[in-house]
Amino acid sequence: MNGDEEFFDAVTGFDSDNSSGEFSEASQKAPGRLPVDTSKSNGIGEAGERPPQENGIQRHRTSLPAPMFTRSDFSVWGILKKCIGLELSKITMPIAFNEPLSFLQRITEYMEHIYLVHRASRQPKALERMQCVAAFAVSAVASQWERTGKPFNPLLGETYELVREDLGFRFISEQVSHHPPVSAFYSEGLGQDFLFHGSIYPKLKFWGKSVEAEPRGTITLELLRTGDKCVLHFRPCGLFGKELHKVEGHIQDKNKKKLFIIYGKWTECLWGIDPAAYESFRKQERRGETPRKSQSAIGVEDADTEVDAVPEVQDTVQVIPGSRLLWRINTRPPNSAQMYNFTSFTVSLNELQTGMEKILAPTDCRLRPDIRSMENGNMDLASQEKERLEEKQREARKERAKEDTEWQTRWFQQGRNPHTGTPDWLYSGGYFERDFSGCPDIY
Numbered sequence: 001m002n003g004d005e006e007f008f009d010a011v012t013g014f015d016s017d018n019s020s021g022e023f024s025e026a027s028q029k030a031p032g033r034l035p036v037d038t039s040k041s042n043g044i045g046e047a048g049e050r051p052p053q054e055n056g057i058q059r060h061r062t063s064l065p066a067p068m069f070t071r072s073d074f075s076v077w078g079i080l081k082k083c084i085g086l087e088l089s090k091i092t093m094p095i096a097f098n099e100p101l102s103f104l105q106r107i108t109e110y111m112e113h114i115y116l117v118h119r120a121s122r123q124p125k126a127l128e129r130m131q132c133v134a135a136f137a138v139s140a141v142a143s144q145w146e147r148t149g150k151p152f153n154p155l156l157g158e159t160y161e162l163v164r165e166d167l168g169f170r171f172i173s174e175q176v177s178h179h180p181p182v183s184a185f186y187s188e189g190l191g192q193d194f195l196f197h198g199s200i201y202p203k204l205k206f207w208g209k210s211v212e213a214e215p216r217g218t219i220t221l222e223l224l225r226t227g228d229k230c231v232l233h234f235r236p237c238g239l240f241g242k243e244l245h246k247v248e249g250h251i252q253d254k255n256k257k258k259l260f261i262i263y264g265k266w267t268e269c270l271w272g273i274d275p276a277a278y279e280s281f282r283k284q285e286r287r288g289e290t291p292r293k294s295q296s297a298i299g300v301e302d303a304d305t306e307v308d309a310v311p312e313v314q315d316t317v318q319v320i321p322g323s324r325l326l327w328r329i330n331t332r333p334p335n336s337a338q339m340y341n342f343t344s345f346t347v348s349l350n351e352l353q354t355g356m357e358k359i360l361a362p363t364d365c366r367l368r369p370d371i372r373s374m375e376n377g378n379m380d381l382a383s384q385e386k387e388r389l390e391e392k393q394r395e396a397r398k399e400r401a402k403e404d405t406e407w408q409t410r411w412f413q414q415g416r417n418p419h420t421g422t423p424d425w426l427y428s429g430g431y432f433e434r435d436f437s438g439c440p441d442i443y
Contacts, residue, residue, distance in 0.1 A: 066377025099149025100375035113139035135327035186427035227254035
């Protein structure tokens with residue numbers, strides 16, 4: 001993982017086609033409530049039975065139906081050496097190298113630490129708000145740590161929705177293009193405290209000992225606006241892995257004055273500190289006078305019950321005295337290694353609860369048979385279904401070409417991002433009204 005990101009609090013637009021993405025706040029004030037999708041229905045559990053609940057909180061599964069399929073029976077190098085330098089989305093890989101999720105569900109993992117966005121919306125000061133936004137941006141990639149499986153390429157027209165009342169959001173995504181593969185998504189706070197939307201064109205390349213991930217596209221988070229800006233650098237591994245997983249950056253005002261320094265690792269935690277204290281520490285470090293690890297680091301608010309659990313592994317980030325903890329990674333379930341190194345949040349993404357099939361769009365990837373078969377441990381059936389679906393998609397494309405008709409997206413349309421002006425896929429609205437009568441038959 002490497003690259004630069006710039007955040008503009010709190011209309012946050014990240015354009016990763018550039019060498020550095022950008023997030024910033026505009027100068028005008030935004031209204032207190034955002035123009036969310038006015039559809040009233042969340043839909044989950046409205047037909048059939050509701051999933052189990054405890055103390056009024058919906059429970060989600062904590063494990064997959066079957067353990068991860070061993071890849072030891074395959075000559076990994078014999079297959080992958082043919083892929084060096086090539087984009088993996090254009091290569092047919094054996095299903096053993098997949099994980100039982102669609103790329104649309106992988107995008108949804110951005111939402112695992114959405115409490116940071118809720119917290120940002122409650123902050124009266126722009127600097128504190130931007131700290132939360134920066135932490136959210138880093139947390140969005142944390143679930144990818146030690147994930148070696150490739151998500152399934154979404155079929156054209158495939159969708160995924162997720163409603164989490166306990167986390168305060170709902171989410172919808174659609175595969176809007178197949179060549180190039182483009183995934184569009186839209187999410188909103190159930191309390192109308194944020195909008196989060198974007199379109200992503202993923203590029204994955206294999207380089208022998210590593211996979212290069214380049215998620216191109218534009219991602220926008222809308223809160224309030226001030227003109228502050230955050231720049232984050234995801235460091236490349238470097239020689240001997242010295243810079244492995246490191247993230248460094250700063251928050252600056254509209255006059256480019258540094259207001260806050262941010263550092264940490266996207267696999268562990270993120271800390272922040274006043275620029276003067278940071279520079280003083282670095283000067284001492286250069287003189288060989290680095291103080292011993294101090295206990296004066298400041299944690300997040302004691303009263304905030306949304307703080308992530310402390311992981312079992314020890315942090316390897318050197319904490320500068322006086323630093324403030326902005327975010328810490330969630331502890332993974334004890335059987336994570338047997339579940340494709342999924343987080344607890346990820347484990348729940350493909351769960352098909354009782355009654356959901358009556359409510360979901362027929363294009364939802366929970367209903368996709370190859371992914372479902374793989375999750376259930378039936379690899380032969382999963383491989384057969386994957387080939388069948390891909391052939392069905394090819395035949396549908398030939399039929400459209402013969403009839404000289406173009407594919408029509410259902411929930412998103414092409415346009416210009418209202419904040420960056422760059423080409424984007426914008427949510428058309430209406431998904432949660434649940435009129436799925438015109439959805440294509442892709443499975």
